[in-house]
Structure formats: structure tokens, C-alpha cells
Amino acid sequence: EAQVTQNPRYLITVTGKKLTVTCSQNMNHEYMSWYRQDPGLGLRQIYYSMNVEVTDKGDVPEGYKVSRKEKRNFPLILESPSPNQTSLYFCASSEGQGAGYNEQFFGPGTRLTVL
Amino acid sequence: AQSVTQLDSHVSVSEGTPVLLRCNYSSSYSPSLFWYVQHPNKGLQLLLKYTSAATLVKGINGFEAEFKKSETSFHLTKPSAHMSDAAEYFCVVSDYNAGNMLTFGGGTRLMVKP
Numbered sequence: 001e002a003q004v005t006q007n008p009r010y011l012i013t014v015t016g017k018k019l020t021v022t023c024s025q026n027m028n029h030e031y032m033s034w035y036r037q038d039p040g041l042g043l044r045q046i047y048y049s050m051n052v053e054v055t056d057k058g059d060v061p062e063g064y065k066v067s068r069k070e071k072r073n074f075p076l077i078l079e080s081p082s083p084n085q086t087s088l089y090f091c092a093s094s095e096g097q098g099a100g101y102n103e104q105f106f107g108p109g110t111r112l113t114v115l
Numbered sequence: 116a117q118s119v120t121q122l123d124s125h126v127s128v129s130e131g132t133p134v135l136l137r138c139n140y141s142s143s144y145s146p147s148l149f150w151y152v153q154h155p156n157k158g159l160q161l162l163l164k165y166t167s168a169a170t171l172v173k174g175i176n177g178f179e180a181e182f183k184k185s186e187t188s189f190h191l192t193k194p195s196a197h198m199s200d201a202a203e204y205f206c207v208v209s210d211y212n213a214g215n216m217l218t219f220g221g222g223t224r225l226m227v228k229p
Contacts, residue, residue: 004158033217040124042205042219043159058216090158104151104217106158 002027004107006091012113013081021076021110023091031094032074033058033104034066036087043090049074081114088112117142117210121220129228134178134193136223138206141187148189149207150180153222159205165189176200201227 004025013019025032033048035058045058049068063085065077074093078085089110094102122137140146150162163174170182180191189206206220 035219040221042119042121042221044219045216048216059218092159103149103161103164104159106160108158 002105004091004093004105006089006107006110008110009108010111012115014115015082016080019078019081019112021078021089021091021112023074023076023107024072025074025091025093025105026072027093027095027105028071029093029095029105030071031096031102032068033092034064034074034076035090035092036060036085037090037109038087046076046089081112083114086112086114117146117208117216117218119206119208119218119220121204121206121223123223124221125224125226127226127228128196130198131195134191134196134200134225136191136204136206136225138180138189138191138220139187140189140206140208142208142210144210147209148180148182149209149217150174150178150189150191151205151207153203153205155202162191162204196225196227198227198229201225 007022030051034046035043037043044060046064047066049055091107092104094104118141120139148165151159152162153159162178163172165172165182173179178193203222203224205222209217
């Protein structure tokens with residue numbers, strides 16, 4: 001089954017404790033992206049990647065890191081989480097090297113709480 | 116810079132009546148526009164997309180949207196609401212001048228009354 005998976009689905013952590021949220025897709029998509037969803041703000045793009053070893057900042061990259069060492073994986077790293085990073089996070093992927101024309105396939109989401 | 120405004124944060128309709136969810140966008144170039152739906156505790160699913168072909172776009176589950184460049188609008192409509200349409204809807208713009216970034220609207224929560 002074609003899908004985007006994220007782990008963990010739920011995470012409660014404390015300020016400053018490094019964490020990684022994994023994202024994997026099995027559709028051989030070039031483009032992958034991370035978003036955070038906050039009430040009234042819709043989804044905001046954190047980082048995106050157009051291919052292996054190619055990443056770029058989205059609208060809200062501060063406090064986050066990403067890497068794209070393999071085509072299928074695009075982990076999101078919070079080196080020192082803070083309470084304002086409490087949010088619902090989505091990973092997405094799409095064909096081609098641009099988000100502009102292609103359907104984004106979304107993962108199920110990761111709900112992160114930073115105390 | 117690109118931006119999207121969804122004019123209503125909440126819309127309530129009765130089952131069987133028409134649905135109208137409004138979206139206005141700003142883009143410096145010819146944009147691609149999308150509508151996504153998010154059911155409770157689920158990820159997002161594409162409803163339809165506009166990418167400079169026909170201005171009236173038909174999507175899944177009876178939804179359609181019309182691209183109106185003169186009004187910079189991309190409103191989502193459905194002739195007859197069903198209870199299963201209750202969800203949150205996002206209008207999204209993408210502009211190649213913005214470096215392959217997607218910009219989402221704030222979302223419209225659609226409630227359907229029996």
C-alpha cells in the first residue's frame with residue numbers, strides 16, 4: 001500500500017530534550033516536506049526537500065533541522081525543543097521535484113507536546 | 116509573496132443544501148491552487164487542483180471549484196451537502212516564484228446539520 005508513515009504518533013517531552021520524528025514514504029517520491037498545524041493558522045511549511053541531499057527552508061524553519069540521506073526518509077529533528085513547538089506535525093511527499101503541480105500525500109500526523 | 120485567505124473559519128449548512136467555502140489568493144505569477152480536506156484525527160487528502168488548464172475543476176465526492184483570475188478567487192462548492200462532508204478544508208497556493216513552497220489558508224471547518 002502506498003503510504004507515508006510517521007513515528008511516533010504522539011510524543012510528550014520536556015524542554016531541551018532532543019527528539020527526532022521519523023518520516024518514510026514508499027512511493028519513490030522526490031519531494032518531501034514537513035508542516036506544522038496550529039489552530040487558525042492552517043499548515044505552515046517547516047522544511048522541504050526536492051531530492052536526496054537537497055533541503056531548503058520553508059516558512060517556519062527556526063528550531064528545526066532535517067536531513068535527506070535516502071530518498072524514502074526525511075526525519076525532523078528538534079535539537080532543543082521549547083513549548084512553542086507544541087503542535088501537530090505532518091510529513092508529506094509528492095512526485096517530481098516541485099510541490100507546485102503535484103498532489104501531496106500526507107502522513108497521519110505526530111502530536112508533540114513540549115512541557 | 117504568495118498568500119491565501121479563507122474568508123470563513125466556520126461554515127454550517129443543513130444536509131442536502133449547497134456548500135460554499137471561500138478562498139482568495141495572492142500570487143505574483145500564475146499559481147497552482149489546491150483544496151485539501153482533513154477529517155477528524157486524519158491526515159489531509161486532496162480534493163481537487165487547478166494547474167492552468169480548465170478554470171472549472173471537478174474533484175472527488177461531488178466538489179468543484181472555479182478559478183477566477185480577475186477576482187483572485189478559488190471558491191469550493193458542492194450542490195448538496197452530506198453528513199460525511201463535515202471536516203476541515205484547506206485552500207492551498209503554490210507559485211514557482213516562491214521556490215516550490217506551498218502556502219496554506221487558515222482552514223474552514225464545515226459543519227453539516229441533519
